[in-house]
Amino acid sequence: MKFTGRYYSRKYALQAIYSWQLSKNNFNDIQYYFLNESIKNIKIIDIDYFNDLINGVIINSFYLDNVMKPFLSRKLFELGQIEKAILRISLYELINRLDVPYKVVINESICLAKKFGGVENSYKFINGVLDKIANKLRI
Numbered sequence: 001m002k003f004t005g006r007y008y009s010r011k012y013a014l015q016a017i018y019s020w021q022l023s024k025n026n027f028n029d030i031q032y033y034f035l036n037e038s039i040k041n042i043k044i045i046d047i048d049y050f051n052d053l054i055n056g057v058i059i060n061s062f063y064l065d066n067v068m069k070p071f072l073s074r075k076l077f078e079l080g081q082i083e084k085a086i087l088r089i090s091l092y093e094l095i096n097r098l099d100v101p102y103k104v105v106i107n108e109s110i111c112l113a114k115k116f117g118g119v120e121n122s123y124k125f126i127n128g129v130l131d132k133i134a135n136k137l138r139i
């Protein structure tokens with residue numbers, strides 16, 4: 001699979017949002033850290049997309065959590081932090097980035113879950129939840 005700048009934007013946004021979820025540090029500080037210190041090759045990412053994802057997810061996290069709750073098979077607090085971050089990013093994209101096909105959102109979320117998922121087979125859980133949400137919001 002050939003990865004695009006948006007894939008890398010999602011990958012680093014996932015890491016930034018995960019960091020924010022654990023630390024609750026100011027998201028501007030986290031954003032600055034990732035853009036200026038953490039990302040080794042800044043040219044491979046779509047910076048505007050990265051910024052949109054982390055700003056949109058963090059600002060709207062409470063709303064995103066409430067939208068996803070009816071689609072979860074367990075309580076939100078029972079989710080792993082990586083899974084929660086992936087679902088927040090994906091849900092943000094499904095609602096706010098209509099320029100991105102829902103199948104792309106789901107596929108790239110599955111790739112991230114396979115790479116970073118904290119629980120074995122978390123990508124299957126992510127796929128199931130996002131499929132239900134996409135059917136409700138996009139189809």
